[in-house]
Amino acid sequence: MSTTLYQQIQEFYDASSGLWEQIWGEHMHHGYYGADGKQQKDRRQAQIDLIEELLNWSGVKDAENILDVGCGIGGSSLYLAQKFNAKSTGITLSPVQAARAKERALEANLGSRSNFLVANAQEMPFADASFDLVWSLESGEHMPDKTKFLQECYRVLKPGGTLIMVTWCHRPTDVSPLTADEQKHLQDIYRVYCLPYVISLPEYEAIAHQLPLNNIRTADWSTAVAPFWNFVIDSAFTPQAFFGLLFSGWSTIQGALSLGLMSRGYERGLIRFGLLCGKK
Secondary structure (H helix, E strand, C coil), X not given: CCHHHXXXXXXXXXXXXXXXXXXXXXXXXXXXXXXXXXXXXXXXXXXXXXXXXXXHHHCCCCCCEEEEECCCCCHHHHHHHHHHCCEEEEEXXXXXXXXXXXHHHHHCXXXXXXXXXXXXXXXXCCCXXXXXXXXXXXXXXXXXXXXXXXXXXXXXXEEEEXXXXXXXXXXXXXXCCCCHHHHHHHHHHHHHHCCCCCCCXXXXXXXXXXXXXXXXEEEECHHHHCXXXXXHHHHHCCHHHHHHHHCXXXXXXXXXXXXXXXXXXXXXXXXXXXXXXXXX
């Protein structure tokens, strides 16, 4: 990961995570609105439902030692640690996120079996075969080398353990390549959200077969999660959010003003919400 990209991601989340928690809560990921995307529910409940639906889809019923790659402020890490009575470790590029996650772990009485580190997901500071569940919820899009990222997830996974990766993708390009307008749309998203690039779900699946993961499954849940962005847009333009944005810096303001990029990306079928799981 280049120093410039590393710093951009770190600074983006250092600046924006406090506001996100204040306005939107501890879970920094999409919500689940039913397979058809039409279930009406509280946005925070939708985010918790996404975690539960992912566990059901992947068949994970227990875990003892969990790694959350791209942990944010510990939303998934602490939820999974509590659910499975497990140890959890989260990594992030943001010192602000890691510090807040540690605070939240203490508040939840999970400090003794949770840990949060500032670490690069492409060069993880863990021994081989350390975790029986590696969980990556919306962090793969930040990785400049998707193959290296998945290789590292595979390396730290115990034999018999499960990898669950959920990430932003673009549409498959086997039938038709991305148009110039689609490429521009993606470039706008990359610039605002500090992404090097995204790939399609079939491309991720091809990497997973090379690892080689076993029992590989993939799914596209774009329809189920797409309504999330409209809820976020609605909540972003409240007085509380407005004043929070003023003190969060230009990158956060730009991110808020560009929320429609993601909403429109889903509407046109360009942005996809890709799932992949498999066993070592």
